[in-house]
Amino acid sequence: MDADPTPVRIGLLGCGNVGAALVGLLTNEPELLAHRTGLHFEVARVAVRNLARQRAVELPDGCLTHDADSVVNDPDIDVVVELMGGIEPARRLILAALKQGKPVVTANKELLANVGAELFEAAATAGVDLLYEASVAGGIPLIRPLRESLAGERISRVMGIVNGTTNYILTRMTEEGASYGDALSEAQSLGYAERDPTADVEGFDAGAKAAILASIAFGVTVVAGDVYREGISGVTPADIDVARRLGYVVKLLAIAERLDEKVAVRVHPAMIPATHPLAAVRDSFNAVFIEGEAVGELMLYGRGAGGMPTASAVLGDLVDAAHNLRMGGSGRTGTLRNGSFLAVDELSSQFYLNLDVVDRPGVLAAVATVFGEHGVSIRSMEQEGLGDEARLVFITHTARERDVQATLHGLRDLDAVKRIGSLLRVIGPE
Amino acid sequence: MDADPTPVRIGLLGCGNVGAALVGLLTNEPELLAHRTGLHFEVARVAVRNLARQRAVELPDGCLTHDADSVVNDPDIDVVVELMGGIEPARRLILAALKQGKPVVTANKELLANVGAELFEAAATAGVDLLYEASVAGGIPLIRPLRESLAGERISRVMGIVNGTTNYILTRMTEEGASYGDALSEAQSLGYAERDPTADVEGFDAGAKAAILASIAFGVTVVAGDVYREGISGVTPADIDVARRLGYVVKLLAIAERLDEKVAVRVHPAMIPATHPLAAVRDSFNAVFIEGEAVGELMLYGRGAGGMPTASAVLGDLVDAAHNLRMGGSGRTGTLRNGSFLAVDELSSQFYLNLDVVDRPGVLAAVATVFGEHGVSIRSMEQEGLGDEARLVFITHTARERDVQATLHGLRDLDAVKRIGSLLRVIGPE
Numbered sequence: 001m002d003a004d005p006t007p008v009r010i011g012l013l014g015c016g017n018v019g020a021a022l023v024g025l026l027t028n029e030p031e032l033l034a035h036r037t038g039l040h041f042e043v044a045r046v047a048v049r050n051l052a053r054q055r056a057v058e059l060p061d062g063c064l065t066h067d068a069d070s071v072v073n074d075p076d077i078d079v080v081v082e083l084m085g086g087i088e089p090a091r092r093l094i095l096a097a098l099k100q101g102k103p104v105v106t107a108n109k110e111l112l113a114n115v116g117a118e119l120f121e122a123a124a125t126a127g128v129d130l131l132y133e134a135s136v137a138g139g140i141p142l143i144r145p146l147r148e149s150l151a152g153e154r155i156s157r158v159m160g161i162v163n164g165t166t167n168y169i170l171t172r173m174t175e176e177g178a179s180y181g182d183a184l185s186e187a188q189s190l191g192y193a194e195r196d197p198t199a200d201v202e203g204f205d206a207g208a209k210a211a212i213l214a215s216i217a218f219g220v221t222v223v224a225g226d227v228y229r230e231g232i233s234g235v236t237p238a239d240i241d242v243a244r245r246l247g248y249v250v251k252l253l254a255i256a257e258r259l260d261e262k263v264a265v266r267v268h269p270a271m272i273p274a275t276h277p278l279a280a281v282r283d284s285f286n287a288v289f290i291e292g293e294a295v296g297e298l299m300l301y302g303r304g305a306g307g308m309p310t311a312s313a314v315l316g317d318l319v320d321a322a323h324n325l326r327m328g329g330s331g332r333t334g335t336l337r338n339g340s341f342l343a344v345d346e347l348s349s350q351f352y353l354n355l356d357v358v359d360r361p362g363v364l365a366a367v368a369t370v371f372g373e374h375g376v377s378i379r380s381m382e383q384e385g386l387g388d389e390a391r392l393v394f395i396t397h398t399a400r401e402r403d404v405q406a407t408l409h410g411l412r413d414l415d416a417v418k419r420i421g422s423l424l425r426v427i428g429p430e
Numbered sequence: 431m432d433a434d435p436t437p438v439r440i441g442l443l444g445c446g447n448v449g450a451a452l453v454g455l456l457t458n459e460p461e462l463l464a465h466r467t468g469l470h471f472e473v474a475r476v477a478v479r480n481l482a483r484q485r486a487v488e489l490p491d492g493c494l495t496h497d498a499d500s501v502v503n504d505p506d507i508d509v510v511v512e513l514m515g516g517i518e519p520a521r522r523l524i525l526a527a528l529k530q531g532k533p534v535v536t537a538n539k540e541l542l543a544n545v546g547a548e549l550f551e552a553a554a555t556a557g558v559d560l561l562y563e564a565s566v567a568g569g570i571p572l573i574r575p576l577r578e579s580l581a582g583e584r585i586s587r588v589m590g591i592v593n594g595t596t597n598y599i600l601t602r603m604t605e606e607g608a609s610y611g612d613a614l615s616e617a618q619s620l621g622y623a624e625r626d627p628t629a630d631v632e633g634f635d636a637g638a639k640a641a642i643l644a645s646i647a648f649g650v651t652v653v654a655g656d657v658y659r660e661g662i663s664g665v666t667p668a669d670i671d672v673a674r675r676l677g678y679v680v681k682l683l684a685i686a687e688r689l690d691e692k693v694a695v696r697v698h699p700a701m702i703p704a705t706h707p708l709a710a711v712r713d714s715f716n717a718v719f720i721e722g723e724a725v726g727e728l729m730l731y732g733r734g735a736g737g738m739p740t741a742s743a744v745l746g747d748l749v750d751a752a753h754n755l756r757m758g759g760s761g762r763t764g765t766l767r768n769g770s771f772l773a774v775d776e777l778s779s780q781f782y783l784n785l786d787v788v789d790r791p792g793v794l795a796a797v798a799t800v801f802g803e804h805g806v807s808i809r810s811m812e813q814e815g816l817g818d819e820a821r822l823v824f825i826t827h828t829a830r831e832r833d834v835q836a837t838l839h840g841l842r843d844l845d846a847v848k849r850i851g852s853l854l855r856v857i858g859p860e
Contacts, residue, residue, distance in 0.1 A: 287729075
């Protein structure tokens with residue numbers, strides 16, 4: 001393989017953090033890459049928004065352009081790498097590249113979580129690769145194992161910690177007893193969280209990734225809007241304390257599961273057993289836990305973000321796309337079916353909830369009656385605090401979401417209930 | 431893809447536990463598989479040692495044979511799956527299949543860890559796939575991510591818990607304070623350990639897997655005999671106690687690392703920080719932790735053994751091989767270079783060791799002098815027990831293995847040292 005590696009000319013759309021890291025990886029050790037893959041990559045054209053901006057990498061003269069269409073349409077470009085983000089013009093450019101028979105590698109989760117089905121269809125029609133390993137969980141090999149290694153596997157559930165910012169915040173709250181606000185500030189000062197952290201802390205980022213994961217795991221079209229979503233801004237140190245005492249850890253989970261041939265996809269904070277492999281995923285790391293009928297339990301763990309890890313995933317896809325191109329075809333493309341969804345209402349789990357109550361005899365009886373009326377059975381209860389500080393903490397047996405929501409409704413009507421605090425789903429065996 | 435899936439005729443060599451599970455996976459939901467992959471698999475011929483044996487699966491009449499050569503040579507067979515184990519005749523049969531242009535899927539770690547280079551060479555020459563995902567860590571997608579997703583990655587170290595039996599034993603010792611002997615008996619009664627547990631507990635099984643992992647991670651020929659090996663039979667509850675007190679967990683690790691362009695491969699019990707992701711790998715689960723320059727830290731976790739998980743990995747390879755065959759070629763084959771090895775003597779780490787000593791003034795000074803003479807610096811020391819029970823427990827700063835071995839040699843000559851207990855390498859930052 002060492003002699004005459006096949007040249008592969010890359011058209012790069014966008015050259016920010018990930019793009020610069022990718023150029024670095026491609027140019028730092030070209031011999032190693034040529035030896036391993038039989039390919040010689042050249043970053044031939046790079047489309048950027050701001051030509052004047054200082055970049056962390058050196059690009060050959062004349063390589064940069066404003067005009068992304070000219071890059072995609074350049075007949076000398078073999079493969080297109082899309083790192084611009086957002087839906088348009090990324091969508092239009094990718095469709096144009098695929099139509100010309102050019103494989104595309106993208107890291108764009110927003111795009112895939114919204115118009116993925118259209119793009120996969122276009123790739124399948126053109127018989128060309130559309131690869132997107134970097135779009136979920138950064139550097140973790142996840143899409144390829146799911147699509148290829150587990151091609152024959154009947155997957156029942158995928159549960160992931162797919163947002164590093166929120167996992168960092170929850171880790172600080174768990175390990176140092178930090179408040180949500182303090183942990184968020186720390187994440188912001190370290191650059192893990194944006195000044196406006198909404199996309200991360202309210203679960204929008206995790207929701208987009210959950211949609212992509214569900215699509216691959218179950219072969220059905222899932223868009224971000226199909227995902228039930230709650231964030232972590234309501235999680236308190238008290239919740240985390242109770243979780244610890246009961247042998248749980250609080251994590252923001254993206255969960256895609258198949259129940260009776262329907263698919264349910266959701267993002268919310270949850271308590272998971274401290275012995276569960278996801279419980280050991282700390283700081284800004286990501287991990288995806290997969291349950292399949294034959295393979296049993298799998299977990300894939302690593303860096304979910306960052307220029308270098310993400311560029312590493314893009315490079316893996318590039319090698320794949322270029323290899324397939326040289327073989328005269330695409331890898332395994334697949335199209336998505338339309339699936340039916342199960343609303344979050346219909347799902348069942350155990351629940352943790354807490355109530356600030358008036359501290360007087362008979363309150364527990366009144367509260368317990370409301371649970372009972374809605375068929376929600378209580379596994380454990382404890383009172384924390386006395387008098388004005390009185391709080392009841394419950395863990396239910398497995399119950400339907402709908403029944404628990406009706407219970408909350410009923411509890412709000414009780415005079416003795418001053419405030420309903422957190423509601424967290426509890427994952428794991430009773 | 432639903433119309434007319436491409437037929438793929440499988441010749442199966444060996445039909446034990448994994449073979450039966452594979453036949454089950456292929457026959458249980460053929461439509462799902464056909465939809466997902468565009469392939470229709472047929473188990474056409476099966477070579478077994480004992481025709482009369484009762485099998486867990488139904489095979490068509492006339493499918494079974496004694497004559498493995500006739501299966502490999504049958505012109506109607508498209509793909510050969512080798513699940514017989516051992517070196518011969520597996521080696522000869524695989525070479526014959528490859529020479530005929532038939533892709534081969536194997537789960538045979540012994541074969542790959544001994545004559546892998548020859549087989550990879552033959553596959554590359556023939557331009558045919560030789561896939562072996564199931565040979566290391568059962569159902570965990572590991573080989574494909576290492577070879578493909580990380581094709582452009584410069585890997586510095588791979589550390590794995592790749593033997594479920596020993597991890598089960600160490601977990602029982604850690605979580606229940608069981609002795610090595612009791613934990614081993616429990617593993618045997620559960621079927622996790624063989625009656626003669628040597629291959630597992632002395633690290634031979636992990637050593638073969640370490641050789642395969644090192645070969646893929648670094649692209650050099652590594653055979654089982656190149657792997658430095660220690661087992662867990664000397665690990666005591668006292669060692670595990672000290673580890674816990676210091677914030678560590680004891681695991682049997684297979685470690686392949688690249689240092690100054692040399693490769694070092696070893697298997698031994700080690701202390702790892704309780705916060706390390708490998709520390710949370712419990713019971714008979716396996717996991718491989720990969721460190722790469724761009725991707726950072728990755729871990730792949732799952733079931734390392736068992737019929738179904740292993741069959742799942744074989745099926746993933748089968749889909750890949752059949753897809754490539756249909757495309758008229760192989761996936762990315764690669765050959766191995768001859769690498770240079772670094773002997774374990776030259777490696778450095780922190781060390782834990784304990785000494786039974788005579789309890790009298792001046793002993794620590796004498797012991798510490800021996801450490802100092804060999805340039806081994808002590809990070810912490812504590813005395814456990816008094817009088818006849820006196821024991822000194824040391825953790826060193828980072829030191830060369832060779833110097834530590836010389837220190838042990840010197841300590842053996844001291845009258846005050848009654849016995850040198852365990853020596854465990856300590857992984858992680860000082």
